[in-house]
Amino acid sequence: MLTPEYSHTLTEQQTAHYLAMSRSFLRQGRMNGDRENRTPTPPYYKIGRSVRYKKSDLDDWLEQFRQGDES
Numbered sequence: 001m002l003t004p005e006y007s008h009t010l011t012e013q014q015t016a017h018y019l020a021m022s023r024s025f026l027r028q029g030r031m032n033g034d035r036e037n038r039t040p041t042p043p044y045y046k047i048g049r050s051v052r053y054k055k056s057d058l059d060d061w062l063e064q065f066r067q068g069d070e071s
Contacts, residue, residue: 009045009052018058
């Protein structure tokens, strides 16, 4: 049974939809790692051949790209 911390994970397809990014972006980031002059990809979990993303990690990842005033 999953602990509450890991109970809400998203598949690659769900993550791409949630972020409004392509699955290709996520795949290339996993395969190539973070590269200079490219947007880094969000953290993920790999269990066997299955890849999952934690929603709270995605929210934190998105926050680092926030532009403008935080008021």
